Amino acid sequence: MFKSLRRMLVIYRPYRGKLIISQVFLFISAIASLASATLQQRLINQGIEAGNERVIIATSMWMVLLAVVAGLAMAGTAYYAVFFSQGTGYYVRNALYRKIQTFSFANFDQFRTGNLLVRLNADVQNVINAVLYTVMLLLYAPFMLVIAFILAFRDTPSLVWMLLVVAIVVLALMALIIPRVFKAYDDRQNQLDDVNNTMQENLTGIRVVKAFVRERLEIEKFGQRAAALRKPAFAAAFLVAFLNPLLQGIGQIARALAIWVGGEQVLSATLNIGELITFTQYLALVITPLALMAIVVPFVLRGETSAERLFEVYDAEPTVQDKPDAVPLPLEQVKGQVTFENVTFAFRRPDGQLDPPALKNINLTVEPGQRIGILGATGAGKSALVNLIPRFYDVQEGRITIDGIDVRDVRQDDLRQVVGIALQEALLFQGKIRFNLKFGSPDADDAVMENGARAADAHGFITNLPEKWDAPVARRGYNFSGGQRQRLSMARTLTGQPRIVILDDSTSALDVATESRVQSNIPAFSQGATTIYVAQRISAVIDLDNIVLMQYGEIVDMGNHEELMQRSQLYQEIYESQLGAGMMSAREVA
Amino acid sequence: MTASTASASKSTVNVPAPERKSDLLPVLGRIMEYMSGGQARGRFLLAVFLRSVGLIGLILMPWLTGQAINVATAGGSGSELAMWCIAALVAGAFYLALSTVAERQFADLATRALENLQTNLFNHIQTLSLSFFDRQPIGELLSRVTNDSEAVARFYETAASQIIRAIIQIVLVLFVMLVISPELTVAAMVVVPFMLILTFAVERISSPAFAKMQEEMGKISGFQEESISGHKVVTSNRRQEWAGDVNDELAGSVFDVGSQAFFTSLLQFPLTTSLIMVMTVIVLFVGALLVLDGQTTLGVVIAFSGYAALLGSPLSDIANLSSTTLNAVAGGRRVFSVLDEQPTVVDAPDAVPYEFKGGDVVFDNVDFSYVPGRKILKQNTFHAEPGMKIGLVGPTGAGKSTIINILTRYYDTDSGRILIDGQDLRSLTQESLREQIGVVLQEAFLFTDTVMNNLLYARADATKEDCIEAAKRANAHEFITNLPQGYDTMMTERGANLSQGQRQMITIARAMVANPKLLVLDEATSNVDTRTEKLIQEGIMALSEGKTSFVIAHRLSTVRDSAIILVLNAGEIVESGSHDELMAQKGFYYTLYMSQFKGKAPGGAESGTADFIST
Known part of the structure; x- marks a missing residue:
């Protein structure tokens, strides 16, 4: 009893x-x-x-x-x-x-x-x-x-x-x-x-x-x-x-x-x-x-x-754990090559059963310093793909390597310092702006933080606040607009100066002009870092040299805007629906 | 809520009225009115009467047993002893029986009072204008309404009848005690002031301590909520250790103030016990001296000590219930402030129903402000002819949503006129107006009910066939029939088991069921996949076909085909005209439009030089 x-x-x-x-x-x-x-x-x-x-x-x-x-x-x-x-x-x-x-x-x-x-x-x-x-x-x-x-x-x-x-x-x-x-x-x-x-x-x-x-x-x-x-x-x-x-x-x-x-x-x-x-x-x-x-x-x-x-x-055990013989991954030695080798991944349901795979047979190499975009509809597997890089989940098949080292062989702490990810939901914590921006790297210099904010186009509105960097952030950041939260979230990621930057649909609430400003700022700030943009909105990836097109958990095509416009029907459809639908219906009406 | 109303709300947020001692009794009276006033009065008085009569039974018992003791000590007969004891038992049974009846009455009155208060409050809220809801975050209003009425409920259910019982018992017991022996009564009453002072002192210390504890609990659960729902951020930034430390510290504060609060409030228990023991001793002591003096008998003293015990418990009950009562008054004060709120938009006394004559809408020099002195719309003038599609574009906070708010008369204008089919908006009944103007909002709000009931919601006399027909036209029929229970599938909270696109299609279908004559669409900004987007657009087209419609656009592509596009900036209509006209002007709209395409517009439009503007 x-x-x-x-x-x-x-x-x-x-x-x-x-x-x-x-x-x-x-x-x-x-x-x-x-x-x-x-x-x-x-x-x-x-x-x-x-x-x-x-x-x-x-x-x-x-x-x-x-x-x-x-x-x-x-x-x-x-x-x-x-x-x-x-x-x-x-x-x-x-x-x-x-x-x-x-x-x-x-x-x-x-x-x-x-x-x-x-x-x-x-x-x-x-x-x-x-x-x-x-x-x-x-x-x-x-x-x-x-x-x-x-x-x-x-x-x-x-x-x-x-x-x-x-x-x-x-x-x-x-x-x-x-x-x-x-x-x-x-x-x-x-x-x-x-x-x-x-x-x-x-x-x-x-x-x-x-x-x-x-x-x-x-x-x-x-x-x-x-x-x-x-x-x-x-x-x-x-x-x-x-x-x-x-x-x-x-x-x-x-x-x-x-x-x-x-x-x-x-x-x-x-x-x-x-x-x-x-x-x-x-x-x-x-x-x-x-x-x-x-x-x-x-x-x-x-x-x-x-x-x-x-x-x-x-009594629950963490599903991802460091190996006893996990090796360190020193930040300064990482070049930033990310490779997916035959990766298959499925989420687990609360009852322990595996869902149908969210990712199937993914093979992808992102070279150090490269900027790529990942485009696809909801459920295409974009977020699942990038969540595997900092090892938020472990794959069922295949492996993911950084500079050739399997992510499961290194310490999670090191890995997540190397890989910075700005998540879809831009969540902030109660505290000051400074605290939030330095959340992942409390020892960062103010100069780095400020430049990170500049790159994320957040510097302007922060310095317009009466308390500037010490301005209060309410629970979950509710005192900022969605677009401001996303910019703060990106600034937080950048302040950590990761070698691999992942922006997981983190510009969705920004207008196109701001979005492209942020995109052009980032390479200058995080010099030589590998950058992965995940997006549903075509405008977020349209300028990139390499766009990975995903559908139903698979990579269906890869190339720049012009190439994809020429050969990918899916890409054309997305383009039409997001930028051209009005034109179509206007034509029909006429 | 639009940004403009959001900023407006800041200056008018309801600050809870400061505690005022003076209105304590009026508020308590108003609370009690629900339980004892109106139709309930007769039953309430009956309950009080039954309670009093029942208590007489209880109060007779020590006297009757005292008589029995006298018989025993005086060496009386066994039958005489039995008589007194049986009488006492009968009195006890009488007391229990009447208590049952009375408590049932009180419980019934209490729960009816609560039901009336809740429905009054809810019904009243339904009559309030949107300005009331925009004035405060809904979550805040909700927690006020639910927590405050629960505080009053606790008073009704646990305190009211107990306090009434305690007061009657004290009065009756005191009366009997005085009759038996005024000297002993004085002796017994010696501890009462101590008891009252000490219980109130405990209350004074513990109740702020509990408030402090609630505050600390709020902090820790707020932090836990934030950090656990934000676990992705914590994990990806390697701050688990930090989170654990913060939680540790917060839990430490809860421990500190919680220990203080609980300990002081628990002190009540030993204090009462000790004081009642002391009271018994004093009664026995004084009684013993009186017996020695020959002024009274042992039986009287024993009986009296029985009464002293009957006095102690209601006294401590009242002290214990004082916090419940004060909380109820504080809650009641806020509940009544909502009940006393008047709707800001009311129908004119001679208001007539709106008569549809094609859907011609005229804004004539309309000014509007949510807060006096801060104009949100300035001299808006435009004319929408029957069947026209009007696009509203402009940066956030320009006043797009506000135009919709005043067109549906959620707010009244400051000056200027709005004519709809030649009828002034202010001369019409709100109900008839809103029945004819359909609104599809940005956030697809669905009720926790079946799909079918959500569709039926749109119109009181809609049939299931109407709903299915509408769903088909809104492109929603196919996925609805693929749901586990088809149209009978329950929507979980706010439709969370459907994708955003699907929820939007249901809201479009719902608007179709209502079959309004005019239409307002607040376009969703959410990202949906290409196929769904197409289906939604088709649904919207079917819905707005032939109707005067107003579309608030976030992507310019959706309003390109509008007959008139109104370009708003800072509350003013800065440009208006068709897409082609506006493009030719190369003004505000042109810049807005070109920035979307980043120089990759179809048809090779050269736009690389266009200045990006931030909306």
Whole structure:
């Protein structure tokens, strides 16, 4: 039971002492609460009934002291419970996140970003809760029960059975109600998600709603969702609100029963009144911890499920790993020849099966310093092709070499310093522009960074910002336009001064003029670097001497614009559709 | 959203109103109105009544058991003892039974209140003009609306009935305590101020600590979101180690503030326990002295200590629920601010439906600004005759999308007139106008529903046959029938399981189902493959056939065949005319056009010398 949570115990090994102290505190607070109740017996019998004022005063003082002790001990437990739960959170967040940092692209394809984030948030939170409640409450009820049993055996053995009955009744009722509460809350959450999703769709699509004048339909749709939420929300609200009066009622009923049964014994003089009153206190004292224990159990179960999901990530192996005997690839010695030899590559689906090949039998050599373009439609395999060069994925067949060295034989770190890639999605990070541009090479000179930005045509708009290079970048770079983000992303790649520059459709949001400016700047900046332009838009490659035309995972042709215009029908079609369609239809109209 | 509205939004972003103590009660009253006002009033009063009567049962119990104890100590009869105890048990059963009924009532009232609030809010949002939505990022509005109404929901569902119960219980218990023994009541009440002060103190410390923790949690999850979705950038730049360190530091902050928040809030538990124990001791102590003095009996003291316990729990409940209540007030304040928002574009009182007479559109000296003083359109004048295709070109932010926004009357103009078939736009009902003007937006927005339902969305009385017919004309039929469930295939969120081109074709088909008389097309900039591009263009041609249409173009090739091309720059129409006329002028449009071809234009047009301009 609790296999995954127990696997986590290794975290606590250094803190075993603290764990024990926390439970000792818990035990002390249980004893203090019950001892205070025992003293009532003394107060009544030897104080009130015996008319002894000194006993009354002394006993009261002791009881106050016990109240303070109980409170302090409980606070001590709370302290450790928080320490352990938050500490677990810290540890797990860290370990898991660092594990994720070792992942290769294929691992991310398998888990998906959203999924990983849910695990890092909700699942970690569930484990934190489980630890908190376990440390703080799980043993409280058993402690209380055991001590109460011992004390009752000593003083009122004839009533002990009632303690047992009350414990069983409370646990049974809780076992009945608590799972329903959790279920009701889950249902409620699901319905609430529905309500919120409807709201989200409506708000994001508000222009469509208004354009088609369908507000009434939307209102009806939302009304149904909101109404559907009411049922589980009702169950959750009722059960939670009912718990409180239920426990109060049970407490009072148990007390009345005890007084009845005990009262008979008092009448027959087998029990004195002080003992009876004390016993009713025991009853009252065990009910709340029992109820709390019942509440803890589902939290622990939930924590176990979440812990399992966390270990699933933790146990995943990065798909691309350095060989033990991987050789260094010194940046300054690389000339920049890239060769694909008979490369076949397929993505792996989350279930582990291979998709149909994204690349088939690719043979291609890019000479040092050469500038080539790769053109093709979505799904032609362009991105897959360039993603293999920095070894984001490993090929299934064939090999890719840089200056004749297989990319799988060198360290990934070295390789990725040599190969700079500006990705399709120009993602920036929160921080300053300077931080973003030097992201891949924190030690780069400012001059290199500024020239890199100049080459990427970003220098102008950066220096127009009031804070210039220290201007803030929002999360994901949302405070910049798509075109600006792409230029910053290219500048980031260039600042690393890689020997092989790959621009993976990274000018798609730029206008043609800017695009060609960037293209003519790059060779001057990264002297002698091999440059690969990937594009869907013909204007991005039209000027290059060598255009590789791809379709369905294969290289179908290669040449410059004029050559391809002459011999490739596919190329002509692309050209017509992107630059000439208007002319065609204009002709037709005429 | 266009760049112009984006920049406009910056200056009008809604800053949440600063916390004002003074409106606490009015806002709370408005929140409670949903639960206790109007139709709900009768049932609410009934629930309160049942609650009170039920509590009397609970409150009788210590007294009844106290009587039983008196019988036991006084050596009374067994049957007398049994009588009092049975009476107590009956009172207990009565209490539980009435509690069940009352809590069900409250839960029902609470969830109905929530439903009403949610639907009111949603329905009201539907009536608001686009200016409201453009004023803030949708994500922000959404999280406000959902989080704030959830804060109110928590109050309805968990706090409202508990607070009501606690107040009734305190009043009743205090009353009984005073009746039994004013001296003991004073003794018991000694700890109450301490309890209140300490719980509020804990609350004061822990609630900002939790806010701080939420903030830190937001930071770490924001970073994780950013760095994990950007893992390609992290990996390709070899910054995994750095990312791990940043995460470590952020997790450390969460640990620090989280520990503080949880520990202070958990202190509530020992504090209450200790103070209730102390309260019992004081009652027993004072009671014992009174018994010794002969002023009262042991049974009374025992009963009284029972009451003291019944007083302690509602007091701590109220303290515990204070944060829920304050959060609900803060949430409610923002929810009500949305509910109090008035639509900026409203139909004139004597508005008439738009009558289509061919689709003749006149802009007469139209000025427009999103923010007063910052004109986005300046003196726009043009005339579109029935069936004409009007191309709108110009750099980003020139005002192309704005023309569309005011033509569909999402915004009202500052000055000047827009006449559509001779009728002033302001004299028409918005609904009739928008039913006749079809809009195909740049971003192909589809609902999470089946393909068919997405098409049916366009018109209330559309049939499935209409939709299939439209899909065929929009070139979408073929790929739709190839989907796993054909027209019944579910679109995942925002149509993510289709390619961008396919989504565009569906939106074109959807516009065809609506069968508008005029058309607005905001051309997509996305890259689609050649074949799909051709299909889309054919679909658009079929859609706009014979209709007055306005096309916002990002690639000039799509507007070359327009009857009139309006060239906008900084809100002004700087050139207008057909493609050939504009090319002959060798002005703004000419430069724009030539830059696209980089000197490799078909037909050997010599353009190598043309200046590139950046749009």
